[in-house]
Amino acid sequence: MFTGMIRPLATSKTLAYVGGLALLVGCYSLLPIWLEYSRYHDAINTPSQFHGVLSFVLGLLLVFRTNTAYSRWWEARILWGGLVNACRNLGIKLTSSDGLTDETRSRALQLIVAFPVALRCHLREEIDDETRESLELLVGRAKHIPQAIAAQLYQIVWDAKRSGRIDGDELRVLDAELLRLMDICGGCERILKTRIVKSYRVFARQCVGIFLVSLPWAIVHDFRIWTLFITIITAYFMLGLETVAEHVETPFGYDEDDLDLESLCATIDTTVHETFSHHVPA
Amino acid sequence: MFTGMIRPLATSKTLAYVGGLALLVGCYSLLPIWLEYSRYHDAINTPSQFHGVLSFVLGLLLVFRTNTAYSRWWEARILWGGLVNACRNLGIKLTSSDGLTDETRSRALQLIVAFPVALRCHLREEIDDETRESLELLVGRAKHIPQAIAAQLYQIVWDAKRSGRIDGDELRVLDAELLRLMDICGGCERILKTRIVKSYRVFARQCVGIFLVSLPWAIVHDFRIWTLFITIITAYFMLGLETVAEHVETPFGYDEDDLDLESLCATIDTTVHETFSHHVPA
Amino acid sequence: MFTGMIRPLATSKTLAYVGGLALLVGCYSLLPIWLEYSRYHDAINTPSQFHGVLSFVLGLLLVFRTNTAYSRWWEARILWGGLVNACRNLGIKLTSSDGLTDETRSRALQLIVAFPVALRCHLREEIDDETRESLELLVGRAKHIPQAIAAQLYQIVWDAKRSGRIDGDELRVLDAELLRLMDICGGCERILKTRIVKSYRVFARQCVGIFLVSLPWAIVHDFRIWTLFITIITAYFMLGLETVAEHVETPFGYDEDDLDLESLCATIDTTVHETFSHHVPA
Amino acid sequence: MFTGMIRPLATSKTLAYVGGLALLVGCYSLLPIWLEYSRYHDAINTPSQFHGVLSFVLGLLLVFRTNTAYSRWWEARILWGGLVNACRNLGIKLTSSDGLTDETRSRALQLIVAFPVALRCHLREEIDDETRESLELLVGRAKHIPQAIAAQLYQIVWDAKRSGRIDGDELRVLDAELLRLMDICGGCERILKTRIVKSYRVFARQCVGIFLVSLPWAIVHDFRIWTLFITIITAYFMLGLETVAEHVETPFGYDEDDLDLESLCATIDTTVHETFSHHVPA
Amino acid sequence: MFTGMIRPLATSKTLAYVGGLALLVGCYSLLPIWLEYSRYHDAINTPSQFHGVLSFVLGLLLVFRTNTAYSRWWEARILWGGLVNACRNLGIKLTSSDGLTDETRSRALQLIVAFPVALRCHLREEIDDETRESLELLVGRAKHIPQAIAAQLYQIVWDAKRSGRIDGDELRVLDAELLRLMDICGGCERILKTRIVKSYRVFARQCVGIFLVSLPWAIVHDFRIWTLFITIITAYFMLGLETVAEHVETPFGYDEDDLDLESLCATIDTTVHETFSHHVPA
Structure with a gap:
């Protein structure tokens, strides 16, 4: 069970790539964290419920994207x-x-x-x-x-x-x-x-992007240093679902998840x- | 990744159109924002949980609409x-x-x-x-x-x-x-x-409309100036999903997402x- | 877009009927509103999270009902x-x-x-x-x-x-x-x-009924006069989804949404x- | 509409049975309610968000169960x-x-x-x-x-x-x-x-059971006497969905919902x- | 009904195994509980909304996993x-x-x-x-x-x-x-x-893992001793869905749920x- 969770990060090129991206997003989140701990911390006044509506749309898009990508892959199989x-x-x-x-x-x-x-x-x-x-x-x-x-x-x-x-x-x-x-x-x-309708793919990407860019600013007041971990984990899964869907959607290539x-x-x-x-x- | 998020707004007619509509909704949201910062700001007493039930119905309708529109498109393909x-x-x-x-x-x-x-x-x-x-x-x-x-x-x-x-x-x-x-x-x-059952299409449109018209009034007390951004982003995705579903549902035309x-x-x-x-x- | 939202209420018999029902529910909600503004307003002590579990079941039933009704309609087509x-x-x-x-x-x-x-x-x-x-x-x-x-x-x-x-x-x-x-x-x-399993249809109807009957009592403390609008809008969409599903499920009749x-x-x-x-x- | 909601409780054996079960669960909920109104009411310290995660799993299982049961029934038809x-x-x-x-x-x-x-x-x-x-x-x-x-x-x-x-x-x-x-x-x-995978059926039943057993204890502090009604209504729908799924899954018998x-x-x-x-x- | 809930834990090897794992996770949760009741209890400052985003992704992955696994099993049947x-x-x-x-x-x-x-x-x-x-x-x-x-x-x-x-x-x-x-x-x-796309299986496993490891730390402040029960029950269902999906996905073996x-x-x-x-x- 344990090796099944950690090892793929080392052995799978896709997951290592996603993990790297997530770390980058984590670095970016250091900026609001640093601000929060500095004397300018009142400058951050993003409301924390900022993500309510966005996560709602994001859920819809990610479910749609995962399901259609997988059903294409399975049809190809x-x-x-x-x-x-x-x-x-x-x-x-x-x-x-x-x-x-x-x-x-x-x-x-x-x-x-x-x-x-x-x-x-x-x-x-x-x-x-x-x-x-x-x-x-x-x-x-x-x-x-x-x-x-x-x-x-x-x-x-x-x-x-x-x-x-x-x-x-x-x-x-x-x-x-x-x-x-x-x-x-x-x-x-x-x-x-x-491929699936282009506009949906663009929406999914934009939604993930806006979500991750705004996430640390919205939660840093409440979560302080924990913001770093939450941002990395969230980025890992969001970017992961997006990236894997992109691979799975075109199942005839050389990616690990391809046929x-x-x-x-x-x-x-x-x-x-x-x-x-x-x-x-x- | 970045260009994949921003460029379509310039290159895709559909997304540019949706973006334009979203900006219009943003302008409309300036009204409650201006009120909020004026001395009449107590006049706004819309309760902020106003959208609870609505977003629930909206989610149902948008998921239904996206899935049926896409499956028609894919069947045509x-x-x-x-x-x-x-x-x-x-x-x-x-x-x-x-x-x-x-x-x-x-x-x-x-x-x-x-x-x-x-x-x-x-x-x-x-x-x-x-x-x-x-x-x-x-x-x-x-x-x-x-x-x-x-x-x-x-x-x-x-x-x-x-x-x-x-x-x-x-x-x-x-x-x-x-x-x-x-x-x-x-x-x-x-x-x-x-096309799909007409009543469902009307419901979806009405629900998006009511949601967007009432959104800025409900959140302006909590979010103040951020209301502008949240309204624009929400409008962008809601109107986007609705507009693209409309295009995708009739896949034989000349829209970008058509076959x-x-x-x-x-x-x-x-x-x-x-x-x-x-x-x-x- | 605008005419697409308002006109169907006048031109579509189904939607006009649903709109009428929703207004009736709105009238009913005047009772708790009147109580709230009267001196007996402490008599209303329904807890406002009353609808948490119910809306969860309702969501499940409405999604199920809409999807099965539509897929029957589409199969008939x-x-x-x-x-x-x-x-x-x-x-x-x-x-x-x-x-x-x-x-x-x-x-x-x-x-x-x-x-x-x-x-x-x-x-x-x-x-x-x-x-x-x-x-x-x-x-x-x-x-x-x-x-x-x-x-x-x-x-x-x-x-x-x-x-x-x-x-x-x-x-x-x-x-x-x-x-x-x-x-x-x-x-x-x-x-x-x-038709679809009778018990599910009864459940859906009962759930909508209980939801709408209890809704104004649960929210009137927080929403006061806004309760009227929220109740009407909620009733419109809930009863609408239920009524249209009923029509769509039997696609060979004379309703507007029938084939x-x-x-x-x-x-x-x-x-x-x-x-x-x-x-x-x- | 009204008769469509109440009468089935009398005419349908399945729904009458489910209603009876729900009343039993209601009786059980009298225990925490009596405690709450007694002088021992501080003894109940169950946190009220107790059901967050559980209702999440329960939703997943009930949707899965309803959909698979119905699609078996429809396939039989x-x-x-x-x-x-x-x-x-x-x-x-x-x-x-x-x-x-x-x-x-x-x-x-x-x-x-x-x-x-x-x-x-x-x-x-x-x-x-x-x-x-x-x-x-x-x-x-x-x-x-x-x-x-x-x-x-x-x-x-x-x-x-x-x-x-x-x-x-x-x-x-x-x-x-x-x-x-x-x-x-x-x-x-x-x-x-x-029948459908046995483990999933056991999970669904266990989840409904734990949910209903713990529900009145978790909400009695906030809802007091209303706990009774909420418990009965919740039990009615949860047990109903579970019982009807059980019937519908085996569509060749003598139950009302069978073929x-x-x-x-x-x-x-x-x-x-x-x-x-x-x-x-x- | 009652025996249908408890007995499988004794008679079903799969569920007994999952139950055992859940108890292990329960033991692990004793650590934060002990800390909470010790004088170091201020050391735990994990924010309690920690799981918002995670449970959202987890839901998506578990639904996807359960549905694809079951549809493979049913296709095999x-x-x-x-x-x-x-x-x-x-x-x-x-x-x-x-x-x-x-x-x-x-x-x-x-x-x-x-x-x-x-x-x-x-x-x-x-x-x-x-x-x-x-x-x-x-x-x-x-x-x-x-x-x-x-x-x-x-x-x-x-x-x-x-x-x-x-x-x-x-x-x-x-x-x-x-x-x-x-x-x-x-x-x-x-x-x-x-089998289904490997990356999705890894994501599901990682997400369950992170969820369960962090859960007791996040809720121990609010739930105190109840953390133990909540952790065990949550672990039981999460690990159960994951384990059963793993079995059901490969339906030709000797597991209880196999054909x-x-x-x-x-x-x-x-x-x-x-x-x-x-x-x-x-």
């Missing part, structure tokens, strides 16, 4: 979980069916496994050279690589249909999964490109390969 | 995200299949790409002459252009079915996507035509064209 | 939006297919357009003579007219199937939409027949007729 | 609404199709109508002799009667398929509805067998019979 | 409820169809019944020797046993299709259920592997066997 399912099901179905030649089946395997990798790079808008090359080898140059992969998979399936190796019902059974690949891609793009896309890609790779290994006749 | 998916899938499927002649396929491409443009104009109830002409060239005069486009797409697919170029299973695979086009159109029309329909149409255009470019034999 | 889609899609599909003779197609058109009208009358449990006659002409006497219409549509489609004019795939494409008609009807009946079923029926009529006009060969 | 739809659609489809002999069709009718009755008895784990006999006559002895009925319906449909009276597409159209029967049964079983399964079964019976009566040739 | 449905439907469909030989049908039965057991072991990452042996006998060695079982079921169905014993429509009807098996497996893996996977597996076993017993000809 559900989409990637659906990708695991779709790839696995495609694997199982393609190996159960014998509508594909060994050659096309192994090509399909490559395409399925490449899809999540391509989607990950697409969402992060960065790609290392090795991955790019292997993807280009697979589907040629394309601007929207996940789409190109899905199109190639469709091509394989409809070709098999046309040559009569699979019938209409098998086509539809496979189509149901192929469809999900692109729907998941579209869903991720939606989360990536549209671990690498490990999801690896999971898909393993699970799809295992599917094929079971069934392809030696 | 999901619908347009679904439109991207449906158009892209249609593109991939029509190019994978060879049930269409090159001519009809290229006509289908035009129709798919025209659908989001027509829907955008339909939702905004305005259309520039150039767009109108090109749409009329495509589907003739029609009152409900998106519907006319979808009907034409259906015509193409069922014609291909009747002439035996695609079979029943392919029909159903294509039907699944065509269906989504009109379901998305219907969903957007629902959001456009039905960027132009860029969504452009995305669909690009992505569908890329689909076709990959596959149509030269 | 979604169902009717789905009805627009289902009818329009049926129209497009029936005209794209040529599995129907001109005669049956025009009968199908009549049935589709009659369905929302019949559903509206069914949900309101009232029907004018003209509508009744035209519906009886169409489907004969039936207790559950929407069901009779859907059954006739099914009959048409399965007859076409049996006579070989449409094949199994077309049957299923049409079945998907026909199914929705009755599912929507069932969904509306669910909302109509099952505009007439205009939805008209929309469906127009849109379905347009579908047919485009395609039926002259 | 949706499931039974879906059952109405599924039975009705099955009826319409079976009569539109002529894949069944008159004999099997009338047997199917009996099975469809028996399903909700069997499910109701299954969920309540009680069955009167008459119902049991008629169900046993229909499907023989079975431990899970709804499942046996669904299996028999499947048998009928697949037999018709095997004998070539309906084709694959009609099989699938019927399968879509049959599937829903068992899915609804499974959904109801889920709600029946899994009216009898009338739902009757609705299904009527609606399905009407479907058949329209269509079966005399 | 829905997934396992869906598993009951999918297995039962598979059973009914496989016995209604006669596309399978008696031998393969009995093998399919074994596979269906083995699936939930394998999934349970997979989710808990532990497996007793007996279960492992029987599973290995069924599907051979495999890393991902549920996937291997699903793949074998697919193999059976597609083999039957290829040999012409079932046609395309029956394939699709069976595919719909088989698909659900792996989708449910994927959904459970998602819940298992991805009862054993009984769910047994239910599936019984229900599927009953399905087969009804129908397999003697």
Whole structure:
């Protein structure tokens, strides 16, 4: 319990950053504290109920911000979980069916496994050279690589249909999964490109800012030296909720709280390969 | 962080407007402040807990208003995200299949790409002459252009079915996507035509109004000159939440926080064209 | 903004009614005010924190009530939006297919357009003579007219199937939409027949009642003449939220905040007729 | 309005029971009140802010409890609404199709109508002799009667398929509805067998208990004789919310707020019979 | 009611553990109490409103934590409820169809019944020797046993299709259920592997910690000896909500509040066997 409370401040970059910011706000609060203990202490006449209305609005905004950010993050996780399912099901179905030649089946395997990798790079808008090359080898140059992969998979399936190796019902059974690949891609793009309403984000930030700037002045008369601790703790949680919401809202990046896309890609790779290994006749 | 708090007041029309309104409320609060500092200051005897019950109702209404407005906005975004998916899938499927002649396929491409443009104009109830002409060239005069486009797409697919170029299973695979086009159109029309229950909107507005009109009178005894700042800040956030909710609730307009329909149409255009470019034999 | 706050009190029957009730409560509050200013003013010794716990429970109940009522209303709207889609899609599909003779197609058109009208009358449990006659002409006497219409549509489609004019795939494409008609009807009946848990509604009403009856006695010592205004404003919002929730919870009636079923029926009529006009060969 | 507030205390068993409990708590509060008015009144030194933190936790728990209980209840209602739809659609489809002999069709009718009755008895784990006999006559002895009925319906449909009276597409159209029967049964079983997390229910009960036991001691100094009324009213609402949540959470029983399964079964019976009566040739 | 409040402290391991922790916090609170009653009692000058802002953040975090944890738990329950449905439907469909030989049908039965057991072991990452042996006998060695079982079921169905014993429509009807098996497996893996955003969990823990550490110092001046009881009760509920959320968030373990996977597996076993017993000809 104890280590669970203190250690993250050292091990988590996000929390260390927030902690640092909170200390800065704490330094700032030394100014009213110093004034309070100096002979000018009557100069501070901010009324102490100053924060009543503000904390009310702030609560509304922080709850809204946390909930919407988290539900975006969880939706993104559900989409990637659906990708695991779709790839696995495609694997199982393609190996159960014998509508594909060994050659096309192994090509399909490559395409399925490449899809999540391509989607990950697409969402992060960065790609290392090795991955790019292997993807280009697979589907040629394309601007929207996940789409190109899905199109190639469709091509394989409809070709098999046309040559009569699979019938209409098998086509539809496979189509149901192929469809999900692109729907998941579209869903991720939606989360990536549209953040929550900008004005709400600005309001939340402004409200936190005004709250923290005015807090020490309002409470220093009553709390004196304790103002320092209260300001730091308050700043830590307020800035923390704001910062984490900012990270969680864009779940495809490299922040600690972002989705671990690498490990999801690896999971898909393993699970799809295992599917094929079971069934392809030696 | 700092620029994120101050700059939007200059760059965002919505926030500048809200800021202006808040300053007006601030001017109004000068009246009780002037009275308080004058010799008539005993004339103000509003009890300071005046706002207890009101802020309680106000909180309820603002939370309700923000959440419903945002969930409408996000649903509209999901619908347009679904439109991207449906158009892209249609593109991939029509190019994978060879049930269409090159001519009809290229006509289908035009129709798919025209659908989001027509829907955008339909939702905004305005259309520039150039767009109108090109749409009329495509589907003739029609009152409900998106519907006319979808009907034409259906015509193409069922014609291909009747002439035996695609079979029943392919029909159903294509039907699944065509269906989504009109379901998305219907969903957007629902959001456009039905705003949240009118009485709730009136309550929210009245509650904000009464709150702000009475606020300075209730706190001026305790807060004196600080009343000015508190009134301005409170008005800024209250009017801001109300105004932004009003904008966000009708997400198809031209406000800053509205959906960027132009860029969504452009995305669909690009992505569908890329689909076709990959596959149509030269 | 200003007219948006005051005018609804004159133009909206609901709000005028609520305003009237609030004035009555205001009259009632004159009793403690008169006592307070009389020489018996020591007789009032209600403690002023009387409402602490009550307002806490009241908040919980009003939030719960508003949210559930609104989500029922919005679900009803979604169902009717789905009805627009289902009818329009049926129209497009029936005209794209040529599995129907001109005669049956025009009968199908009549049935589709009659369905929302019949559903509206069914949900309101009232029907004018003209509508009744035209519906009886169409489907004969039936207790559950929407069901009779859907059954006739099914009959048409399965007859076409049996006579070989449409094949199994077309049957299923049409079945998907026909199914929705009755599912929507069932969904509306669910909302109509099952209101929210009765005990919660009684609690909400009792809590508002006790709150308003005790409010002026508890605050009259502190607020004196202002008690009148506070009581009226509080009563206005409390009774308003309760009354509007009551209206919104049963969205198929004639209240101002109810769904505009007439205009939805008209929309469906127009849109379905347009579908047919485009395609039926002259 | 007035009768809506007072009468339920007499007519509703649940509310009368809660009212009785609240009076008991009121009796208990006479102890601190008697002490307060006795010469030992200095013995009570409970601080009056005692309930600050507790009411905070209590609010959280009651909101959580009310929302989860209600959403279970509403989900159960949706499931039974879906059952109405599924039975009705099955009826319409079976009569539109002529894949069944008159004999099997009338047997199917009996099975469809028996399903909700069997499910109701299954969920309540009680069955009167008459119902049991008629169900046993229909499907023989079975431990899970709804499942046996669904299996028999499947048998009928697949037999018709095997004998070539309906084709694959009609099989699938019927399968879509049959599937829903068992899915609804499974959904109801889920709600029946899994209540909300037990620890949360214990917390809620403990919190209400501690709150009510300590309330009169904490407020008797300030409120004196009014303590009695406040305690009774508070106990009424707290125990009421807790008791109603308990009832609503298990929506298949005989409590007033439970679903009216009898009338739902009757609705299904009527609606399905009407479907058949329209269509079966005399 | 009474036993429902006290007994769980003795019978529930979770609540006994939380109760023990709360007593520890109570012991800790003896320190400020002792100081308060000693002659050093002026040394404690913590301001009593210390917890205003903190309790505000704490409320936000506890509500968020409880809701997300519970909705994960309930989603997991829905997934396992869906598993009951999918297995039962598979059973009914496989016995209604006669596309399978008696031998393969009995093998399919074994596979269906083995699936939930394998999934349970997979989710808990532990497996007793007996279960492992029987599973290995069924599907051979495999890393991902549920996937291997699903793949074998697919193999059976597609083999039957290829040999012409079932046609395309029956394939699709069976595919719909088989698909659900792996989708449910994927959904459970998602819940298992991805806990809620780590930073939020750390914040919640830190906030509870700081709250409880500072609470007795802040209130001891006002509450004196009552500080002990208030601290214990507060600690009990705060730590309780935190601990239970931690348990509920990972619903596949052995905690009291976790899902009862054993009984769910047994239910599936019984229900599927009953399905087969009804129908397999003697």
